Amino acid sequence: RAxxxxxxxxxxxxxxxxxxxxxxxxxxxxxxxxxVLHAAEVASPASEVASGAxxxxxxxxxxxxxxxxxxxxxxxxxxxxxxxxxxPRDASGGDGTWLCTTEAQVRQAxxxxxxxxxxEGAVNTELVVMEAFVGDEWxxxxxxxxxxxxxxxxxxxxxxxxxAVQAGEAAQFVYTExxxxxxxxxxxxxxxxxxxxxxxxxxxxxxxHTELVxxxxxxxxxxxxxxxxxxxxxxxxxxxxLEALVMSLAAPGAFRELPTAPDAATAEL
Numbered sequence: 001r002a003x004x005x006x007x008x009x010x011x012x013x014x015x016x017x018x019x020x021x022x023x024x025x026x027x028x029x030x031x032x033x034x035x036v037l038h039a040a041e042v043a044s045p046a047s048e049v050a051s052g053a054x055x056x057x058x059x060x061x062x063x064x065x066x067x068x069x070x071x072x073x074x075x076x077x078x079x080x081x082x083x084x085x086x087x088p089r090d091a092s093g094g095d096g097t098w099l100c101t102t103e104a105q106v107r108q109a110x111x112x113x114x115x116x117x118x119x120e121g122a123v124n125t126e127l128v129v130m131e132a133f134v135g136d137e138w139x140x141x142x143x144x145x146x147x148x149x150x151x152x153x154x155x156x157x158x159x160x161x162x163x164a165v166q167a168g169e170a171a172q173f174v175y176t177e178x179x180x181x182x183x184x185x186x187x188x189x190x191x192x193x194x195x196x197x198x199x200x201x202x203x204x205x206x207x208x209h210t211e212l213v214x215x216x217x218x219x220x221x222x223x224x225x226x227x228x229x230x231x232x233x234x235x236x237x238x239x240x241x242l243e244a245l246v247m248s249l250a251a252p253g254a255f256r257e258l259p260t261a262p263d264a265a266t267a268e269l
Contacts, residue, residue, distance in 0.1 A: 074103040083132040088113055088124040092230055095119035099132055133213040133220045134159060139178065140194040140210045141229045141241045145248040147204040149195050151261040152241040153234070156181040183263070186214065191261050193219045207245050
């Protein structure tokens with residue numbers, strides 16, 4: 001039951017999630033379609049915002065060539081009849097992230113990524129397969145102390161470019177641009193959604209880097225990471241995320257006096 005508690009909390013917050021680690025066999029991968037369909041679009045009664053992140057993990061911990069794993073995953077993605085994203089579990093910056101709409105594209109992405117050295121210098125031993133979302137992409141960087149959340153910066157940009165080497169092949173995502181998001185009803189809704197996510201996964205202390213997409217049905221969670229944003233802080237004013245993290249540890253009183261979210265500035269990444 002303890003293993004299912006995070007998933008139940010996510011569903012209560014309106015985030016449909018299937019996060020089961022699969023062994024490296026077509027038999028285990030065959031559960032993928034059922035998990036995706038079971039986890040589709042659960043509405044949040046608290047915020048009345050529909051949200052979702054349906055997916056699974058494909059691992060290479062058991063013997064078996066990547067082609068066998070790819071074959072099983074490809075078949076079951078086809079059953080779900082939806083575009084999916086395939087990406088390494090532990091990579092960053094869009095490295096190895098593929099948009100797939102056919103069995104052949106899923107097969108191509110899995111074979112290419114499993115066992116490859118990623119941008120972090122590690123070997124891809126697990127891949128995440130998740131529902132593909134289309135819309136503006138948002139990034140929220142935050143710091144928490146005892147369940148009290150403070151946002152340091154919110155970024156928004158157009159959907160990433162999708163580049164395919166040849167027609168019909170899986171497309172890889174490429175970062176283009178992001179801007180510090182100006183104050184708006186949507187920005188406030190994104191921050192509120194982010195806080196629901198942090199509460200749902202139990203991230204009460206430390207830094208977090210949350211990414212989501214604003215779709216026609218509202219925000220959809222891409223990922224939430226219990227770490228600061230990658231690279232150096234990008235804010236033109238302070239405190240940035242690393243400074244706020246230090247404050248939360250060394251000066252919790254001052255941290256709690258920070259605004260829930262800063263005034264929006266104008267800057268380009």
